[in-house]
Amino acid sequence: MAVSFESELKKYLKNIEIMKTPSCLDTDTIGFYIENKLPKGEKMRVEKHISSCLYCLNQLTELKELVYFQRQSAPLPSYLLQKIKDLFPKEEKFKKELSKDIFSPFIQRISDLFTFPVRQWRYAAVSLATALAVILILIIYRGFTPEKPFEIEKIQQPRGFTMLSLKEVKNPIILETGDIDTIFEQVRKLIQAHNGKMLEAIWFEKGIKLIFSLRREEETSLFNEFNKLVRIKIEKEGYRDKKGNIVLLLKER
Amino acid sequence: MFEDVLLVIEGCLRREERSWNTFVKEFGSMAENILRKFSDLAPHDRENIIQNVFIRLFKGGLNNFQGSTKYEFFKYFKTIVIHEGISYLKSEGKDRENISLNGEDSEGLSLKDWIPNQDPLSRPDLTAEGKEVLDSIQRVMEGFPLLDQQIFWMKLQGYKDEEVKKILGIPLGTVASKYSR
Numbered sequence: 365m366a367v368s369f370e371s372e373l374k375k376y377l378k379n380i381e382i383m384k385t386p387s388c389l390d391t392d393t394i395g396f397y398i399e400n401k402l403p404k405g406e407k408m409r410v411e412k413h414i415s416s417c418l419y420c421l422n423q424l425t426e427l428k429e430l431v432y433f434q435r436q437s438a439p440l441p442s443y444l445l446q447k448i449k450d451l452f453p454k455e456e457k458f459k460k461e462l463s464k465d466i467f468s469p470f471i472q473r474i475s476d477l478f479t480f481p482v483r484q485w486r487y488a489a490v491s492l493a494t495a496l497a498v499i500l501i502l503i504i505y506r507g508f509t510p511e512k513p514f515e516i517e518k519i520q521q522p523r524g525f526t527m528l529s530l531k532e533v534k535n536p537i538i539l540e541t542g543d544i545d546t547i548f549e550q551v552r553k554l555i556q557a558h559n560g561k562m563l564e565a566i567w568f569e570k571g572i573k574l575i576f577s578l579r580r581e582e583e584t585s586l587f588n589e590f591n592k593l594v595r596i597k598i599e600k601e602g603y604r605d606k607k608g609n610i611v612l613l614l615k616e617r
Numbered sequence: 618m619f620e621d622v623l624l625v626i627e628g629c630l631r632r633e634e635r636s637w638n639t640f641v642k643e644f645g646s647m648a649e650n651i652l653r654k655f656s657d658l659a660p661h662d663r664e665n666i667i668q669n670v671f672i673r674l675f676k677g678g679l680n681n682f683q684g685s686t687k688y689e690f691f692k693y694f695k696t697i698v699i700h701e702g703i704s705y706l707k708s709e710g711k712d713r714e715n716i717s718l719n720g721e722d723s724e725g726l727s728l729k730d731w732i733p734n735q736d737p738l739s740r741p742d743l744t745a746e747g748k749e750v751l752d753s754i755q756r757v758m759e760g761f762p763l764l765d766q767q768i769f770w771m772k773l774q775g776y777k778d779e780e781v782k783k784i785l786g787i788p789l790g791t792v793a794s795k796y797s798r
Contacts, residue, residue: 373750373754373773373774374730374774374775375747376746376747376750376751377730377774378730379744379747379748380751382744382747382748382751383748383751383752383755391684391686391688391689391692392686392688392689394688395686395687395688411763414763414766415759415762415763415766416755416759417755418751418754418755418758418770421758421766421767421770422770424767425767425770425771425774425784426692426695427688427691427692428767428784428785429784430647430651430688430691430692430695431688431691432783432784433646433647433650433651434647434691436646436650436783437646438646438647438649438650438653439642439645439646439649440645440646440649440664440667441664444645444664444667444668445641445642445645447668448641448645448667448668448671449637449638449641451637451671451672451675452632452634452637452638452675
C-alpha cells in the first residue's frame, strides 16, 4: 500500500518539540518579526535562525496563521454567539448563591448594601423624590400644621361690615355677652374641645358671626357648655347651613 | 479586530460583561477559523467544540494564562481549541484513523493528525526515527530562502495552495511554482 511522504511526515510533526534547542526564539520575538516590529539588525538575526531551525520555522508559520486569523473575520452564528455570551450572567448568579451559603445573613445584608446595583439606587432615589414631592404638596395644600388652632386676624379699624344679612341659615344660634372678645375666645376653645372645626369668623358692628362644623352627637354637650358661659338663644333646628355647618352669632348686649 | 487583547482579557477576569462579549465575538471568530481548516469536522462539530472552548476559558482557562503578549495568548488559545477538538472527537468516537482502501490519503488537514502519540517516551525508537527524519528535512531546506521554506513546510503539513497564499500574503502562482520546484 502506497503511503505518501506527507502522510508519513505528519506522524513526526506531532513531536516537533524534539527539534527545539536552547538558542530557539521565543514567541514574542517571532510575533514582532511577523508584524515588522523588530530593528533591522535583530530582524536579520531572526531570519538567519529560522532558516536553519525547523522548530522555529514551524513556530513562524503557526503564528503567521494566527495573526492572519486575527484579521480575518469568521462570524459565529448569532444563536451560538448568544449562547456563549449567556455563560456570563449564569455564572455570576451562581457566584451570588454560593456567597449566600458562606456568609451569615447579617454579614450578607451588609454586603448587599455595598453591592446594591447603581440602577437600583436610581430607582430608590426616584421613588423617594416622588414621595417627598407628594408630601410637600399635601403640606402646602393643608397648611404646614393641619391641626393648628383656628387663627383670626382681627381687623380693628375700620369696623366694616355694618350690614349683616344672614342668608345662610334661618335660625342662627345667638350668644349675647358684655365682653365679646373674651367670650369669643372661650367659644372657640369649646368648639375645638368638642372636635369641631372653625371655618369662618366675621366681625361686624357689635358682633361676630362664626361658622363651624360639628358632629351632631356633640351638639347637646357643646350647647350646654355655651349655656354655662352666657345666655344662649337657640331654636330646635335651622342653625345649620346647606353644607351642614353651624352658624353662630356672638352679639354685644 | 481589536488590538488590546490583553486589556480585554483583564476586563474578563474582572468579570466585566462588556469585555466578555467583545472577547467572545473576536475569539469566537478565531476559533472558527482554526477549526474550519480541518476537513474532518462538520459545522455542528465546530459549534460544539467552540462552545466547550469558551466554557473552559470562562471556568479558569483565562485565569491560567501566564503570558504577557497577544502572540502568547494566540498560541495559548489555539492549544485550548485543539485540545477541546480532540476531546470532542474522542467523546464522539470519531478519533479512530480512517484507512483508505485504495491507498490514497485524504486531502487537507485533519484534526486527528493532532492527536498526540500515546506516550513518546515509551517508544524511544519512534522518537529517534522522527528526529532523524526531521533533521534530514532541515538539512535539505537550509539551502532555500525563508519564503520557500515556509511554503514547503505548510504544504508538507497539508495546507492547500489557496490557504498558503492567504496566510503568507503571496500570489497563488508563486505558491504553486515554488512548491513544484
